[in-house]
Amino acid sequence: MELLETQTLLTRLEGGVLRITFNRAESRNAMSPEMLADIESVFAAIADDAEIRAVVLRGAGGHFCAGADLKGMMGGGIKPLAPGEQDPIAAMNRSFGTMLRRVQNAPQVVIAVCEGAVLGGGFGLACVSDICIAHAEAKFGLPETTRGLPPAQIAPFVVERIGLTQARRLALTGAQFRGADAVKYGIAHDCAADTAALENQLATTLAQVLMCAPAANRVTKQIILSAGKKDMDVVLDEAAAQFAACVRGPEAPEGITAFMQKRAPIWALQEKKL
Numbered sequence: 001m002e003l004l005e006t007q008t009l010l011t012r013l014e015g016g017v018l019r020i021t022f023n024r025a026e027s028r029n030a031m032s033p034e035m036l037a038d039i040e041s042v043f044a045a046i047a048d049d050a051e052i053r054a055v056v057l058r059g060a061g062g063h064f065c066a067g068a069d070l071k072g073m074m075g076g077g078i079k080p081l082a083p084g085e086q087d088p089i090a091a092m093n094r095s096f097g098t099m100l101r102r103v104q105n106a107p108q109v110v111i112a113v114c115e116g117a118v119l120g121g122g123f124g125l126a127c128v129s130d131i132c133i134a135h136a137e138a139k140f141g142l143p144e145t146t147r148g149l150p151p152a153q154i155a156p157f158v159v160e161r162i163g164l165t166q167a168r169r170l171a172l173t174g175a176q177f178r179g180a181d182a183v184k185y186g187i188a189h190d191c192a193a194d195t196a197a198l199e200n201q202l203a204t205t206l207a208q209v210l211m212c213a214p215a216a217n218r219v220t221k222q223i224i225l226s227a228g229k230k231d232m233d234v235v236l237d238e239a240a241a242q243f244a245a246c247v248r249g250p251e252a253p254e255g256i257t258a259f260m261q262k263r264a265p266i267w268a269l270q271e272k273k274l
Contacts, residue, residue: 006038008024008035008038009042016051016052016053016054017056018052020039020042020055020056021059022035022057027071028066029064029065030070030072031067032069032072033092035069039102046106047107052108053209053210054110054111056206057125057129058112059115059116059122062116064112064113064116064117065121066117066120066122067117067120067143068096068121100124100154103129104225109217109221110130111129111132112129113133113202114140114188115198116139117139118138120141120143120144120151120154126182127154132182132188132189132190133201133202133205134183134187134190134191135192135194136194138182139177139178140182141170142170144171146174158171162185179191179192190205211265213251213265213267214251251265251267254266
């Protein structure tokens with residue numbers, strides 16, 4: 001694919017992996033409207049790209065994302081609404097939820113590499129990733145209520161990620177915590193003691209993802225995300241049809257034959273050559 005040019009992101013595609021780096025290091029990669037739109041645009045552009053098997057989200061300058069750019073939001077002052085006018089603040093806030101859903105529903109495996117500040121909107125992005133790897137010293141939290149704001153678009157995704165009980169405590173106290181606790185809460189899957197360990201864990205995770213059949217991974221993610229959102233019989237009926245389609249497609253015969261012949265399937269061999 002031809003990568004989109006963006007104002008706030010660095011993108012690199014290599015070996016079926018798209019690496020997206022938030023590039024506002026001067027603000028700890030705080031989420032500006034431009035950055036929000038850039039993330040949405042990139043994920044929209046890759047939605048139908050079967051060649052991209054994984055997306056790695058990371059921040060420049062040692063920080064993942066420090067949340068919304070409050071300085072930018074308040075910089076021009078808050079103008080009163082005219083009668084009947086739609087509130088532009090509400091529209092901007094809602095667009096953040098749209099972006100989070102876009103990332104969550106991406107057919108690719110989304111991996112968040114969390115270093116430094118993982119706050120507010122950054123916390124939300126960690127919660128919609130498929131796999132989250134945290135540096136031990138990364139600082140996670142939902143500080144919105146300490147700023148007089150609710151984590152309006154983030155909170156529902158936090159509840160989905162870690163459950164109502166823990167989400168209530170974290171959102172209503174503004175508590176901040178490190179990488180090991182992020183694993184304990186179920187936000188992150190792995191905690192790395194230092195940068196070298198973080199890179200090793202990312203490399204291991206990508207190698208595991210790239211051993212999986214790409215179409216099977218896409219179908220599996222779709223099934224998992226539908227659980228709890230549709231009637232269970234509907235989920236199981238759809239899953240059965242998807243299973244049959246995979247059996248009749250090119251990946252299952254190759255994967256099963258490779259297993260019986262004790263060799264890597266062709267898609268894994270292709271990735272090793274890249």
